[in-house]
Amino acid sequence: AQSVAQPEDQVNVAEGNPLTVKCTYSVSGNPYLFWYVQYPNRGLQFLLKYITGDNLVKGSYGFEAEFNKSQTSFHLKKPSALVSDSALYFCAVRDKSSGSARQLTFGSGTQLTVLP
Amino acid sequence: NAGVTQTPKFQVLKTGQSMTLQCAQDMNHEYMSWYRQDPGMGLRLIHYSVGAGITDQGEVPNGYNVSRSTTEDFPLRLLSAAPSQTSVYFCASSYSDSSGANVLTFGAGSRLTVL
Numbered sequence: 419a420q421s422v423a424q425p426e427d428q429v430n431v432a433e434g435n436p437l438t439v440k441c442t443y444s445v446s447g448n449p450y451l452f453w454y455v456q457y458p459n460r461g462l463q464f465l466l467k468y469i470t471g472d473n474l475v476k477g478s479y480g481f482e483a484e485f486n487k488s489q490t491s492f493h494l495k496k497p498s499a500l501v502s503d504s505a506l507y508f509c510a511v512r513d514k515s516s517g518s519a520r521q522l523t524f525g526s527g528t529q530l531t532v533l534p
Numbered sequence: 535n536a537g538v539t540q541t542p543k544f545q546v547l548k549t550g551q552s553m554t555l556q557c558a559q560d561m562n563h564e565y566m567s568w569y570r571q572d573p574g575m576g577l578r579l580i581h582y583s584v585g586a587g588i589t590d591q592g593e594v595p596n597g598y599n600v601s602r603s604t605t606e607d608f609p610l611r612l613l614s615a616a617p618s619q620t621s622v623y624f625c626a627s628s629y630s631d632s633s634g635a636n637v638l639t640f641g642a643g644s645r646l647t648v649l
Contacts, residue, residue, distance in 0.1 A: 422576075424576075427574070450634070450635040452635075452637070454638075454640075459642075459643075460642060460643075461538070461624055461626075461640030461641050461642045461643055462577075462624070462626075462638070462640045463640070464637050464638065464639075467635050467637065469633045469634075469635045508576060508577065512635070512636075514634065521565075521567050521579050521582050521592065522579075522638065523579075524569075524576040524577040524578075525576050526574055526575055526576040527574075527576050
């Protein structure tokens with residue numbers, strides 16, 4: 419089985435400060451990991467993914483995520499937050515050994531609010 | 535390039551009524567899926583398809599039917615609507631690239647209320 423946990427329902431950060439949105443995962447094999455963002459009344463948009471190799475993954479809009487195998491985490495980060503980053507963020511996982519037909523499992527989401 | 539198109543955007547049903555949520559993609563993606571989004575629960579997979587004529591159940595399939603007669607279309611049918619099916623529904627599509635890590639493209643969503 420595969421699962422994802424996002425321990426924080428809400429994260430508030432001041433504009434210009436660094437932000438972190440936390441994600442931990444559980445798979446029986448090795449993971450593919452993803453971050454998606456949802457703006458109000460919109461569908462989810464892809465931000466970045468981890469496949470293999472370098473533990474630091476860079477994505478869209480200045481976001482990056484750090485894969486930590488020992489802690490089974492994949493935290494989303496940005497060095498300097500913008501008000502426009504305010505949105506709902508979802509972490510997702512798929513076990514590599516499950517085959518490409520297996521769909522993603524999503525976390526419950528973290529609402530990020532960047533305060534001006 | 536329209537991507538993934540969902541209709542309708544909003545729908546109100548009475549308990550026991552049936553309806554179909556439409557989903558179409560124009561990217562020739564082989565994989566399509568339906569999720570429901572409920573507060574505090576993230577997205578949960580209802581049904582998915584790996585190609586025309588092939589469908590399978592996800593995490594929460596009860597009360598829903600799907601079919602995939604063409605690559606482009608993947609409608610979701612509610613057989614007899616219940617208040618527990620009040621939710622926002624998202625259709626997504628993807629293709630299998632060389633990495634194996636399929637990236638989903640989502641529709642804008644369909645908000646369903648069952649009274």
